[in-house]
Amino acid sequence: MDTTTRLRSFHQAAWNEPLIHEQTSLGERGYDPPTTEPGIVAAVGDGVSALPASLRRSSPPALPEVSQPAVLRHFLRLSQETLGQDINIHLGLGTCTMKYSPKVNEALVRSHKVTHLHPFQDDDTAQGMLEAIYRLERIICEISGMDRASFQPGGGSQAVYANARMIAACHAARGQADRDEIITTVFSHPCDGAGPATAGFKLVTLYPGADGLPSLDSLKAALSDRTAGLMITNPEDTGLFNPAIDRMVQLVHEAGGICHYDQANANGILGITRARDAGFDLCQFNLHKTFASPHCSMGMPVGVSAVSAELAPYLPKPTVEFDGERYFLDDDRPQSVGKVRAFHGVPATVVRSYAWVLALGAEGLREVAEIAVLNNNYLAKRLEGVPGLDVSYADTNNARRLEQIRYSWQRLHEDTGVTTLDLARRTNDFGVAQYFPSHEPWVVAEPMTLEPAESVSRADLDAYAEIIARVAQEAYDDPETVRTAPHRSAVHYLDPAPMDDPARWALTWRGWQHKHGVGA
Amino acid sequence: MMTPPAPKEQPVGLARAHPYIPNSAPRIREEMLAAIGVADADALYAAIPERLRFGRMLAIEPAVGSEVELRRRLETMLDRNVSARDQLSFLGGGCWPHYVPAVVDEILSRGEFLTAYYGETYSDHGKLQAFFEFASMVGDLVECDVVSQPTYDWGSAAASAILMAGRLTGRDRALVPALMAPERRSIIAGTCGARMRIEAVACDPATGAVDLAALDAALGDDVAGVYIENPAFLGMLEPDSAAIIGSAHAHGALGIVGVDATSLGVVEAPPRYGADLVCGELQGLGIHMHYGGGTIGFIASADDPRIVAEYPTFLVGAGRTVADEWGFGEVRWDRMAYVQRGEARDFTGTTQCLWAIGVAVYLALIGPDGLRELGTTIMQRSQYAAKRLGAIRGVRAPAFAAPFFKEFVIDLSGTGRSVADVNRTLAGAGIHGPLDLSRHLPALGQSALVCVTETHTQTDIDRLADGIAAAVAQER
Secondary structure, eight states, X not given: OOOSSSOOOOOOOOOOOOOGGGXXXXXXXXXXXXXXXXXXXXXXXXXXXXXXXXXBOSSOOOOOOOOHHHHHHHHHHHHHTOOOGGGSOOTTSTTSOOOOOOHHHHHHHTSHHHHTOOTTSOGGGOHHHHHHHHHHHHHHHHHHOOSEEEOOXXXXXXXXXXXXXXXXXXXXXXXXXXXXXXXXXXXXXXXXHHHHHHTTOEEEEEOOOTTSSOOHHHHHHHOSTTEEEEEEESSOTTSOOOTTHHHHHHHHHHTTOXXXXXXXXXXXXXXTOOTGGGTOSEEEEETTTTTXXXXXXXXXXXXXXXXXXXXXXXXXXXXXXXXXXXXXEEOOOTTSOOOSSSTTSOHHHHHXXXXXXXXXXXXXXXXXXXXXXXXXXXXXXXXXXXXXOEETTTTTOOOOOOSOEEEEOHHHHHHHOOOHHHHHHHHGGGTSOOOBOOSSSOSSSSEEEEOOOTTOOHHHHHHHHHHHHHHHHHHHHOHHHHHTOOSSSSSOOOOOGGGGOTTTOOSXXXXXXXXXXXXX | XXXXXXXXXXXXXXXXXXXXXXXXXXXXXXXXXXXXXXXXGGGGGTTSOGGGSOOSOOOOOOOOSSHHHHHHHHHHHHTTSOOTTTSEEOOOSSSOOOOOOHHHHHHHTOHHHHTOOSOOTTTTHHHHHHHHHHHHHHHHHHTOSEEOOOBSSHHHHHHHHHHHHHHHHTOOEEEEETTXXXXXXXXXXXXXXXXXXXXXXXXXXXXXXXXXXXXXHHOOTXXXXXXXXXXXXXXXXXXXXXXXXXXXXXXXXXXEEEEEGGGTTTBOOGGGGTOSEEEEEOTTTTOOOGGGTTOOEEEEEOOOHHHHTTOOSOOEXXXXXXXXXXXXXXXXXXXXXXXXXXXXXXXXXXXXXXXXXXXXXXXHHHHHHHHHHHHHHHHHHHHHHHHHHHTSTTOBSSSSOSOBSSEEEEEOGGGTOOXXXXXXXXXXXXXXXXXXXXXXXXXXOSEEEEEXXXXXXXXXXHHHHHHHHHHHHSOO
């Protein structure tokens, strides 16, 4: 493959922008709150005299003092130093399902009909929002085969946690509260461990066999009368679909457990295979991943908890119901686990995702899945022959990968000493965000996880493959350039060591001044 | 339960490219399939056993044909909502109608921020600098050197802070005020419930403040932390905050204070009255309500390595690059659930981080003087509202004899009318009435929580007062 033709000459915006506190100009201000009418002042005086002396602010907060144009310019510069999905080929963030978030959906949720709604206003005045929630719940149930769903959890991790709470509640109702072990796999998302651990469970983690998949025997060995359930991602982050997933569910059910299907990696299986049809009792989707809501710099997300009829009584409350004429919130759910998040989660994200599904329909969703898998396999084909690169478990499992692949640079590392983190930094110099290696622990050595969602074009895939081939070749020809990367990013190499050193780390400007003196 | 076997439908892709899916163009799709050597898309799924394959198309609403139709359909649906711009609103209770400066909306609409995700030191330098500045400015408000990146909301911040106190002290009991928000209490009790007991301390029925005698009776050497709020769910400030935290400290427990951060221009920073851990809600500082999706919680403390080790959230630290530029990274990554997995005792994930940028822009704009002015005007307006409402025959306002910030309770019991009744009348007059507490704290009877912010003019407040006066005077 010719690796020189399509690489662009790139330099990220590099403003060397001072911190906002360093831009303070005493007396400047960027916004005036309204002043109080004389009639109110005449009636109540200065207002703050009502505060007990011990609670009255004794010294003003050390906020910066900056004019409005300066604040605008500062944050616009920072935005330019950020490689969002909108401006780069963002397929390097495997497991994150970076895809196009349609702008029409943003136009919808910027209306005051969304932004200026209060979560406690009367249901009669929130019919549009409740209808969107209700309709997307029906769609999620059809996609998963489940009976009910809640959009209250604030992200995938919280949905997994909520599902663990529901598993505990269900066992308690069955008189089996002593079941206190959850089984997961090391290639499942870390939240499939942390969520149930927070809910009080002990975790049993299965490691893959030679084929990259957990074996039925290892599962059987883990099962006991302590087993509360299974919480597992499929397809796992390797991109391998576990073909025995329904057998695993069956074994866990026979042992008295309840099964949760982590569907964070659902982008390649929409309309292809369903959680409930594999026997699962609960699952979760991430609207900010599979369902195209923007990732919002790590929020605002929605994790959907979808459940079978048996688990439905335990869903977070309130649920959204429809009586044929009117949508309403139902708080009267005595077996509910209660609130996992304030109010109704992030309803604007529900609106965005509902709009995305409406723009696609059933055929479109199936196309999303198929193109995501096609893109992934096409990229893998383009990466064949890149020096030092392998597909994890390729020598022992030739099953076709679905929507992503965890690759390994172990051979390149042995040949050159260059690490996957070096390579990831170097890709930045070619205009793409540094790729995601892997969640911890790194079971696959020197990992790189790529997930080209359906919104990536063939030209993007070709360009990305050329960048990967180029940085790999550099690792052999000019390893120092790779090790000291990035060179054309917003900033240069940062020694990570101070981030683990209490004497040097600084989490705020105050903290920096206390440890390092005033200014940089 | 299982899908019945059905004749298999064999889709062959879309007839023409979908605008969101470049490679759905039939020509490109075919060429790519050929490039990887498979006959059709179905062959891509050879790894999924036939018994697990969904045998039909999804039965969902049909696709709309164009962006024009999509927009009309959704806008028609959403137009049925009655927003706080459509009519005056006095609803609060953890999500509040403050003003959002236009510069905040402008920055949050930037695609670079809107569509960034997990990028780190280099790809997303600007995002991380904004996060560091967010923590720095919240640190200025609460006078803490360590501030977390966002939690989902106030409740999750309080729950995580209480769990941190449990781990830091090795104790398993925490005390919270009986009059706190039931929803927040539910989040805390649920999140902490596996490892800690959360117990309510009685509040004085006249003032709503924590009853110091009840607190002393509840304290013991198994208490990890005492949690209080300034201002509390019902709007009051805890006049004896220092004494409460002093009692906690005397028993070796931590003082944990939850704040509505809009108050911090005029209300004291919690560490000055003894707080060890601060948490709370930032939505009022530059984020629209979004039907409750505008929440953004935080946790803060002194820079003690033992405490830092217990934060479950992302923590962004500053450093200097080899070229002497600012650079940012993750502090103590090893403490996080992403690494701890099944050993974790709390979790984080994708939370509310775009709002962190919004809060940073807001605080940079408003500055120290503006924040004091904001707090002042809110207190004047809310006191004026209490005065107007308290003058209505049969209405007690404020119902608790305690200083308050922007919210206060009114008791309608003396009017013989229910809050629901009065709110129906107000709705007819184009007003979202105050929060009906009979739904949330039934023990308070026919009471309501009135929220007044800087957005409420004297005319607005007079309208509310006149509306309630008219409602309670109506013949039943």
